Amino acid sequence: MKCQKCDRQATFHITDLVDGKPSELHLCEHCAQSFLSPSQEEAAQVLPAMAGLLAQHLAVGETADQLARLDQRACPVCGITYLEFRKHGRLGCPHDYVYFAEQLEPLLMNIHDQTHHIGKVPKRCPQGADQQTQLIRLRREMKDAVSSENYEKASELRDQIRGIEGRNLSSESMEEKDPES
Numbered sequence: 001m002k003c004q005k006c007d008r009q010a011t012f013h014i015t016d017l018v019d020g021k022p023s024e025l026h027l028c029e030h031c032a033q034s035f036l037s038p039s040q041e042e043a044a045q046v047l048p049a050m051a052g053l054l055a056q057h058l059a060v061g062e063t064a065d066q067l068a069r070l071d072q073r074a075c076p077v078c079g080i081t082y083l084e085f086r087k088h089g090r091l092g093c094p095h096d097y098v099y100f101a102e103q104l105e106p107l108l109m110n111i112h113d114q115t116h117h118i119g120k121v122p123k124r125c126p127q128g129a130d131q132q133t134q135l136i137r138l139r140r141e142m143k144d145a146v147s148s149e150n151y152e153k154a155s156e157l158r159d160q161i162r163g164i165e166g167r168n169l170s171s172e173s174m175e176e177k178d179p180e181s
Contacts, residue, residue, distance in 0.1 A: 003028035005035075075099045077137045093136045135164055 001010045004026050012032035014025040027035060071083035080092030082100060091097065097104060108115050138161050145154035 001026050003031050005031040070103065073100075077133055077140070079140055093133055095133050095136075131164055131167075135161060138164075 002008070003010045006028060008028035008030070010026035011029055012025075012027045014027065014032070014035070016023045016025070025035070071081060071086070074081045075092055075096050076099070077095040078092035080096060082103065085091055085096070085100070091100075105115050138157050142154050142157040142161065145151070145157060
């Protein structure tokens with residue numbers, strides 16, 4: 001195939017979109033080089049746009065650094081990191097909604113158009129969310145105590161966990177006996 005600007009052999013085949021329609025150019029190496037190299041006037045128009053693209057790219061790099069720092073943050077109650085949440089799409093405990101609130105609000109608004117729960121609540125544990133959070137925190141502390149071989153503290157934490165679980169079981173059995181209350 002011949003170059004569209006001269007009679008040499010075309011080695012570059014360029015497809016441009018002009019008004020949404022593909023436009024093909026078949027050029028030799030020399031013509032392609034002059035076509036792809038902007039003139040002084042074109043360069044003066046293109047450089048500010050390229051500077052804007054470079055600034056945008058640097059901002060993306062800054063965002064990546066911020067995300068890397070955010071991924072290292074871990075909930076003090078359950079220990080889940082933001083990276084784990086992003087990977088699995090699940091939070092570790094109810095406290096995560098508070099701890100990661102700044103990052104979750106835009107996500108929740110995008111998905112649900114709301115930032116607070118509207119709808120049904122589990123019958124067996126509507127007021128027990130704080131107790132669940134406390135249980136998760138105590139279990140994590142107990143695991144850490146066992147890891148550091150502090151068995152006295154681990155046994156105290158175990159007793160606290162059993163006490164909370166015992167209260168939950170007794171309140172559930174009361175609800176089963178008297179379903180109207």
